């Protein structure tokens with residue numbers, strides 16, 4: 001039997017935590033042979049939620065679940081963590097100034113980054129879900145100087161999955177027939193869901209759905225899907241967000257699927273520290289097209305960008321650079 005993988009979930013007593021924990025325990029993240037040890041990290045106000053989830057996890061009698069521990073300090077919560085899902089954050093509420101939002105999150109993600117640096121396993125992989133996800137991930141990464149920068153990622157997989165799902169719905173196509181979709185930039189409304197390289201059963205997506213829709217209503221719908229869910233459901237995305245987090249870590253650990261016969265190997269979207277590719281300033285955690293090979297993300301290189309794409313990517317990167325400058329000014333990075 002393999003050694004359990006230790007997965008630390010912060011905000012484990014909240015909604016996304018509740019939706020994610022059972023699927024992690026069931027084997028959806030690392031496959032049906034790999035045991036997991038769960039660490040639930042909460043703040044005192046959230047501990048009851050985590051304790052309740054832990055009771056229900058016992059009641060799931062998951063054969064792959066080796067242990068469940070609850071922690072209220074990052075030092076204990078990240079001790080020996082192989083995978084860290086940073087879900088708990090201080091999201092923006094009505095009337096909140098951007099500076100307050102960034103400061104409140106700096107107080108969470110700075111100490112968590114330092115605890116990961118000092119206590120996590122050498123192979124730790126970090127996924128930040130809590131908003132503002134990209135900049136929270138940047139803060140954690142800069143506070144963990146001994147961990148390779150590329151082990152810190154922020155989640156745009158939900159945006160990616162939304163784009164693929166909505167394209168499939170609009171084209172009456174199968175999700176499995178769609179490839180080449182990319183989310184660029186920030187997990188915010190400036191994100192650029194890009195269909196210019198997308199294919200549906202091998203045909204250019206623009207030939208199927210039209211460029212006007214693909215560069216207009218489609219982009220608007222994906223970028224504002226979170227608000228649409230809130231309006232219809234009366235609450236934010238939960239199960240789809242947990243599902244995306246599991247997809248992200250599963251692909252990172254087990255690899256994105258290989259190419260089908262003669263096809264291009266599919267890619268997904270991940271916010272990674274930029275190496276400067278596609279004109280995105282170095283160091284920003286911006287979403288790019290990527291494949292995972294042998295446990296590491298590789299940016300898909302050499303995609304040709306037209307004027308529209310270059311402009312959209314630069315605009316979202318500029319928003320990320322402004323957030324970075326603000327947290328730098330506050331001394332958070």
Ligand code: NAX
Pocket residue numbers: 010011012013014015016017041042043045046047049087088089090091108128129130131133155156158159187236237238241
């Ligand atoms: P909830 O409010 O249900 O849960 C958050 C939990 O985090 C709470 O139990 C709280 O006690 C805990 N928490 C707060 N600070 C903490 C800290 N310092 N250490 C440990 N735990 C802490 O929110 P939920 O619906 O689960 O959403 C969680 C986060 O995901 C939010 O920031 C939300 O904005 C973000 N999202 C990100 C998405 C993405 O695509 N990147 C999509 C979904 C979601 O909106």
